[in-house]
Amino acid sequence: GAVVSQHPSWVICKSGTSVKIECRSLDFQATTMFWYRQFPKQSLMLMATSNEGSKATYEQGVEKDKFLINHASLTLSTLTVTSAHPEDSSFYICSARDRGTWNIQYFGAGTRLSVL
Amino acid sequence: GENVEQHPSTLSVQEGDSAVIKCTYSDSASNYFPWYKQELGKGPQLIIDIRSNVGEKKDQRIAVTLNKTAKHFSLHITETQPEDSAVYFCAASPNSGGYQKVTFGIGTKLQVIP
Numbered sequence: 001g002a003v004v005s006q007h008p009s010w011v012i013c014k015s016g017t018s019v020k021i022e023c024r025s026l027d028f029q030a031t032t033m034f035w036y037r038q039f040p041k042q043s044l045m046l047m048a049t050s051n052e053g054s055k056a057t058y059e060q061g062v063e064k065d066k067f068l069i070n071h072a073s074l075t076l077s078t079l080t081v082t083s084a085h086p087e088d089s090s091f092y093i094c095s096a097r098d099r100g101t102w103n104i105q106y107f108g109a110g111t112r113l114s115v116l
Numbered sequence: 117g118e119n120v121e122q123h124p125s126t127l128s129v130q131e132g133d134s135a136v137i138k139c140t141y142s143d144s145a146s147n148y149f150p151w152y153k154q155e156l157g158k159g160p161q162l163i164i165d166i167r168s169n170v171g172e173k174k175d176q177r178i179a180v181t182l183n184k185t186a187k188h189f190s191l192h193i194t195e196t197q198p199e200d201s202a203v204y205f206c207a208a209s210p211n212s213g214g215y216q217k218v219t220f221g222i223g224t225k226l227q228v229i230p
Binding site: 004006041042043044046049093095104105106107108109110112 | 150152157158159160161162165205217218220221222223225
């Protein structure tokens with residue numbers, strides 16, 4: 001089956017620093033990748049849609065300068081949380097759409113970010 | 117935009133019993149309905165999906181039904197086992213030639229009691 005690898009699984013950082021999260025599709029090409037944020041006991045909130053070779057499309061209310069997304073290849077997208085603050089602490093999950101299938105999203109294992 | 121409602125939010129069943137989770141959607145253009153299982157501290161995993169040209173789909177102990185007229189779809193788990201305990205999300209997505217946003221339900225926490 002399609003595998004999406006997300007790293008790191010857990011990161012702790014100091015307030016004001018930046019953190020990069022990687023999302024890789026291991027056995028398929030993903031023209032589109034997605035970044036979600038999930039608060040405890042809540043559903044997934046789409047932050048942005050990332051298309052290979054173009055700028056990401058951000059959902060309303062998501063600061064694009066704070067959450068930098070890069071999708072440089074068909075198998076890699078990165079999310080950088082810039083100048084992180086405690087309120088950015090959350091569970092971040094990426095997913096990738098296999099261009100060989102129709103709208104099926106495969107999810108990474110998630111990254112728990114804790115900002116001190 | 118699409119709105120997906122899911123219930124119940126929590127569900128406890130005895131091992132071996134069946135569990136049913138129901139979802140409704142608002143956008144008649146939606147025609148792809150995946151279900152995801154999320155275990156604690158992990159990302160969601162696709163467990164089954166259904167498209168609007170099908171009314172029911174089954175995969176071993178898991179089945180999904182779809183009623184397009186009423187705009188609702190359901191997940192059925194039979195012979196539940198402790199390892200079925202997790203949070204389950206339904207989702208809906210419209211059809212198009214390109215990508216369309218997938219809208220998730222709020223999730224159902226299923227607890228299977230041994």
